[in-house]
Amino acid sequence: MAPYEIPASELVDLSRNSFWISAASIAFNPLFWNIVARQEYHNKILTNLFGGRRQTACYALAATIFCLGLVRDFLYERALRQQPSYPLLEQPESKWLAYGLIASGNVLVLSSTWALGITGTFLGDYFGILMDDIVTGFPFNVTDAPMYYGSTCSFLGTALLYGKPAGLLLTAWVFAVYQVALTYENPFTAAIYAKRDRERAAKGEGKKVR
Numbered sequence: 001m002a003p004y005e006i007p008a009s010e011l012v013d014l015s016r017n018s019f020w021i022s023a024a025s026i027a028f029n030p031l032f033w034n035i036v037a038r039q040e041y042h043n044k045i046l047t048n049l050f051g052g053r054r055q056t057a058c059y060a061l062a063a064t065i066f067c068l069g070l071v072r073d074f075l076y077e078r079a080l081r082q083q084p085s086y087p088l089l090e091q092p093e094s095k096w097l098a099y100g101l102i103a104s105g106n107v108l109v110l111s112s113t114w115a116l117g118i119t120g121t122f123l124g125d126y127f128g129i130l131m132d133d134i135v136t137g138f139p140f141n142v143t144d145a146p147m148y149y150g151s152t153c154s155f156l157g158t159a160l161l162y163g164k165p166a167g168l169l170l171t172a173w174v175f176a177v178y179q180v181a182l183t184y185e186n187p188f189t190a191a192i193y194a195k196r197d198r199e200r201a202a203k204g205e206g207k208k209v210r
């Protein structure tokens with residue numbers, strides 16, 4: 001059998017628990033932060049937990065999300081190590097592409113965090129900590145969701161680095177999960193800022209009358 005002729009059933013080993021645990025952790029993270037952030041927005045659960053200090057509460061959520069991300073990355077790499085490799089993905093070209101993707105993914109994630117700050121990156125708007133203006137410079141002139149697309153690039157790069165088709169499948173799952181998250185988050189964030197703009201406009205009107 002030629003090296004590239006591998007039956008599809010042997011590309012990805014679905015009998016490995018680690019594969020499904022990784023898939024679950026990929027879906028769990030955005031689910032977790034959306035549930036917690038909406039609870040914060042409606043009931044101020046985190047701000048109350050931190051004695052009314054919303055800045056501290058937001059930093060605590062940021063640290064939690066960051067740690068969950070590390071756990072997810074650990075579970076992903078563990079899953080990949082237990083999966084079959086694919087010769088085509090083990091060529092040097094594939095490795096170079098992998099390094100390029102991981103580097104661009106990190107650039108997107110880090111520059112986005114740099115542009116937005118910690119509270120801007122980690123759901124500060126749900127805590128009432130709003131940005132003064134919409135950030136339009138890099139990386140937001142390249143993509144509207146640099147955190148999500150940057151993270152997806154890193155997953156894809158890691159899949160290629162390990163040479164594992166299972167990684168490509170999990171990356172597609174990451175992409176799908178983030179698409180769902182975006183359609184859930186974007187209208188909500190837009191509504192938070194629209195409300196702030198209405199309040200600002202109302203205050204401006206009040207001043208003019210006086």
Ligand SMILES: *[C@@H]1O[C@H](CO)[C@@H](O)[C@H](O)[C@H]1NC(C)=O
Nearest residue numbers: 136137138139140141142143
């Ligand atoms: C995005 O903005 C940066 C400066 O912040 C600029 O250097 C870059 O060329 C812009 N990219 C695009 C695609 O507009």
